[in-house]
Amino acid sequence: MATLTPVPVTFSKDEVPTKKNVRDIIGTFLTEEWRSVDPETLTMSYHASFVNAHCHVERPKPATGTPTETLKVFIKFHNDTGSCLEIFKPLAPTKHEEALLCYEYGRTGLGAKVYGFFKTQDGTLGRVEEFLDARNMEPEDVENSVIRADVARGLATFHVLKMSLEKKAVDLYYEAVINGLRDYLKMDKLKALGKEAGISIDKLVDYDYGRRLRNVVDKLETTGGKTGWCIHDIQFMNVMVKSHVKEGESKVILIDFEFVMQNYRAFDIGGHFMQKMFKWFDEESRIAGCRKYTEDEKRHFCDEYARQWNKLTR
Incomplete structure (x- = not known):
């Protein structure tokens, strides 16, 4: 201990x-x-x-x-x-x-x-x-099938880890998020800030993200969506690619666990796909200069994830 x-x-x-x-x-x-x-x-x-x-x-x-x-x-x-x-x-x-x-x-x-x-x-x-003799993962890294598979297996392994953290109900997470989104729905102050910057964000502010999220969560629940220990902050800066690896060793290491909570696994998996398009600490642009995850790459990722999940939970 x-x-x-x-x-x-x-x-x-x-x-x-x-x-x-x-x-x-x-x-x-x-x-x-x-x-x-x-x-x-x-x-x-x-x-x-x-x-x-x-x-x-x-x-x-x-x-x-x-x-x-x-x-x-x-x-x-x-x-x-x-x-x-x-x-x-x-x-x-x-x-x-x-x-x-x-x-x-x-x-x-x-x-x-x-x-x-x-x-x-x-x-x-x-x-x-x-x-760690490693570097932050770059968006282009997951176009490499070996690294992509290691990230998938790493997430699956993390999601089923036995931890000392208290398992709090997933519903509590979505209750907090949906209530928070409701506070900003149709907020005039946000619209005014957009206008000050010369950008109209009225449609974004008026969109009911909370209701859309509730529909997604209800769907996950009715289809038997699996839950696990999700990292939530799955941006590529929180995945390290090792400089040197031994045979059979993963090329990636996951770091930064400030937001680890129980959630549907889909949150981390979908977040990983989305985060490929962003570089949060780039001084010139937050948008990564690369292509999106392809459907074949997503399928490969999910296959590797499922294989590792099944291996660890059966």
Whole structure:
């Protein structure tokens, strides 16, 4: 079971860790070599995002011999405030639950191994985990049948994982979403914002998405749609493609579980197909410069998904 370990570290007022800070944090869990590393020899890349701050840390190779501990690690700091929308707060994992889920996922061999959870003297929480030699998946990657199949199998495996999270009714998710959509239906303020930008969005604002969504959910229920642990935020930035793989090993790893909840599997599968057309962190355009998922590719994806689901649930 994962436990929270106090570390003798206090961050500065700007909360940006120093090289000594990260050396001391990592050395608490990797005690053979990291603990004695000269902090000034470390290479560190720190990023503060709207969800969680994180950093990559690398130490030099030993002058002699083969290292007994990894040379690179990833540290994620668990901020008190996250990106979770207000309507999802009763349903989405807490920061503690999300961190525990990452630990459980890592123990399956499917995700990054978590070395430990920590709490600094000033109360900052975080975790130290394996650095993934991987890159974010690009939309064009799923045009490769091998990668596409690995994503399908990865999703099917995640959907049936045994987790410590409480299973909350799927209906609660759709109740929150449909009520939220109802608040914006025919809202004059939204129409005015569109006009200020020189774009008419009146038809979008007047469309009853909540009723359409209810029809879809009712259809899934009457046809016996299967549910599972859905990631929900299945954008391609949350799928990592490994640089090197062993024979029989998946080329992809799923990351970021802030919105994991029970839902119909179709939510993640359809979301994956849709997300191929977007690059959310592109500075010039959010629209990906590639073609849509073809029907044959969707069929192949679903075949691979079903084969893995059946393998794990029968």
